[in-house]
Amino acid sequence: MIVSATKTQAGTAAEGRDGAQAPRLSTDFLNNFSEALMLIELAASDPGIVEDLQAWRSIGYREHFEASSLRCASAALAAYDGVDPRRRQAFEQVCQSMTRLVMTVNALLVELPRPAELPLIIEVASEALRKLISRSAQFINANGTVDIATFDDAALQKEIDRLLVR
Template sequence: MAERSKVQRLSTDFLNRYNEALMLIELAAEDSSVIDDLKSWRGLGYREHFEVSALRCAPSALAAYDAVVPARRAGFEELCRAMARLVMTATALLAEKRTGLEPAIVVSIASESLRRQIGRATQFINANGTLDIGSIESRALQDEIDALLAR
């Protein structure tokens, strides 16, 4: 058991940032004042998050991240960039208040997409980077973002 505790693991703490954005997006349907909070939200990469983190697990989380196969790490990073783009797109649409585009529709589509992508990122982290999420997930998410913009 003591040996197991020395295994370096990725940390889902990183996803708290995206879960916060999801919560704000969902609140925006009822309270437009949270749009300012969404405007100030910024996505960070996994490495950047843990480099500034005071968490005890940060050094281990970074070491585990460095050990992930580069192609898999690149796929995860692309997924994270896509999630950040989704948050920024939803924020812009909610702030813009285009005629004919109901905030509830933006919130519904964006929150469903973001929730699904957070789930994929969680799977990757829980599998300690052994899951190959690749660019297929990011392309699917970009298609959803494009569809949201086309409405």
């Protein structure tokens, strides 16, 4: 049986002390960064996509859900408020890193003439952005109970495996 480490940890964090469902963070927020990733990857082969990427704007977790009409928006905000402030700050720093990465690629895509190494830059930036999105998703799926600054996929999976052996 394969068990996702973050889903197992998220499942234990979902119930409050009184047995009621605790508010949960939501990965819907990451759709904005996934859209930027898609646009970056498409821009390598379709220069017309650059305008769409130029229009992309970063938005914070709180701002995203304050403007959202999703049913889970208020719960996602309540969960976010419940995350340890140091972990929340580390998560926000990862989000800022993703934004800087997107903006850097954005600037290179409008540069004329385009750098000869642009395809390699896009490949490297896309991989880095994909990893940061994945790390952010794991933080959100664990409902903020992992320290994103020191998050180690392998160590977390080992801990979950150890718990499942019991």
